[in-house]
Amino acid sequence: MSRLDERPDDQPDERPEGPSGEPEIRVAGLHKSFGDNRVLRGIDLEIRRGEVVCVIGPSGSGKSTLLRCVNLLEEPTEGRVYVGGTELTDPDVDIDAARRRIGMVFQQFNLFPHLTVTENLTLPQRRVLKRGKAEAARIAAANLERVGLAEKAGAYPSSLSGGQQQRVAIARALAMGPEVMLFDEPTSALDPELVGDVLAVMRMLADEGMTMMVVTHEMTFAREVADRVVFMDGGVIVEDGAPGQVIGAPRHERTRHFLSRLLDPAMADVEEGTSGRAGPQ
Ligand SMILES: Nc1ncnc2c1ncn2[C@@H]1O[C@H](COP(=O)(O)OP(=O)(O)OP(=O)(O)O)[C@@H](O)[C@H]1O
Numbered sequence: 001m002s003r004l005d006e007r008p009d010d011q012p013d014e015r016p017e018g019p020s021g022e023p024e025i026r027v028a029g030l031h032k033s034f035g036d037n038r039v040l041r042g043i044d045l046e047i048r049r050g051e052v053v054c055v056i057g058p059s060g061s062g063k064s065t066l067l068r069c070v071n072l073l074e075e076p077t078e079g080r081v082y083v084g085g086t087e088l089t090d091p092d093v094d095i096d097a098a099r100r101r102i103g104m105v106f107q108q109f110n111l112f113p114h115l116t117v118t119e120n121l122t123l124p125q126r127r128v129l130k131r132g133k134a135e136a137a138r139i140a141a142a143n144l145e146r147v148g149l150a151e152k153a154g155a156y157p158s159s160l161s162g163g164q165q166q167r168v169a170i171a172r173a174l175a176m177g178p179e180v181m182l183f184d185e186p187t188s189a190l191d192p193e194l195v196g197d198v199l200a201v202m203r204m205l206a207d208e209g210m211t212m213m214v215v216t217h218e219m220t221f222a223r224e225v226a227d228r229v230v231f232m233d234g235g236v237i238v239e240d241g242a243p244g245q246v247i248g249a250p251r252h253e254r255t256r257h258f259l260s261r262l263l264d265p266a267m268a269d270v271e272e273g274t275s276g277r278a279g280p281q
């Protein structure tokens with residue numbers, strides 16, 4: 001075998017089909033300011049169909065803002081965003097139609113407390129997609145089954161654990177038939193023992209070939225499930241590569257600093273004591 005046949009990194013491709021070459025999400029020259037606060041300072045990112053990209057980085061680095069710009073929950077100050085070949089930043093685009101391709105899951109589950117689990121899943125399908133009652137119910141049931149919560153169909157959110165509520169929120173997003181899924185720290189609000197079930201559902205979606213952009217601090221998940229890890233700091237992408245490289249052998253000091261802080265918050269400042277870098281905001 002020639003050297004050209006070797007993979008450029010040590011990342012084994014465990015996903016059966018692997019991502020295809022087509023970009024499903026493309027962000028080009030993205031800037032976002034809030035007043036004088038320049039939060040995103042030129043982001044270029046492509047995520048291919050079926051690819052799972054984990055975004056990591058310190059608090060305030062702009063991870064959520066980037067995710068929110070991808071489905072135009074925030075309007076970029078400058079730059080372009082494409083999803084599935086459609087430019088969302090085109091002023092003439094049908095943004096509601098474009099957004100339907102994108103599922104989003106937040107740290108907070110945002111379920112309606114006065115609606116049952118099934119009703120939480122059928123309401124947006126009926127309102128946004130104009131599906132009939134029976135069809136919406138059928139799709140709700142299928143997606144509750146997918147996240148392992150078929151038996152909770154008639155329950156109210158308050159009777160569910162945080163992990164179960166987050167899985168309902170994922171099922172609600174899936175019921176809309178998205179082409180891509182965006183996750184913003186989906187397990188950060190959960191008790192540690194509930195994190196695993198949510199990550200298992202996300203792992204299943206990845207295995208099914210869903211295109212996913214995941215802001216997370218779950219390094220084991222990033223290592224095992226992501227095709228790429230993107231490290232952001234100060235509104236720019238500092239490092240973008242295979243998980244084994246970015247997490248296992250980071251090239252940049254800022255990435256190393258972040259990872260050491262994540263692994264041992266008390267030690268990070270000692271190790272990096274001479275760097276003069278400000279602490280987290
Ligand atoms: N709607 C907004 N209005 C004004 N400033 C905002 C808004 N949203 C975010 N910001 C600012 O943008 C910066 C980046 O915030 P963002 O939430 O994107 O960071 P993050 O990387 O997701 O952080 P965390 O890890 O804490 O979630 C912060 O300084 C924040 O105060």
Ligand SMILES: [Mg+2]
Binds near residue numbers: 063064184
């Ligand atoms: Mg955030």
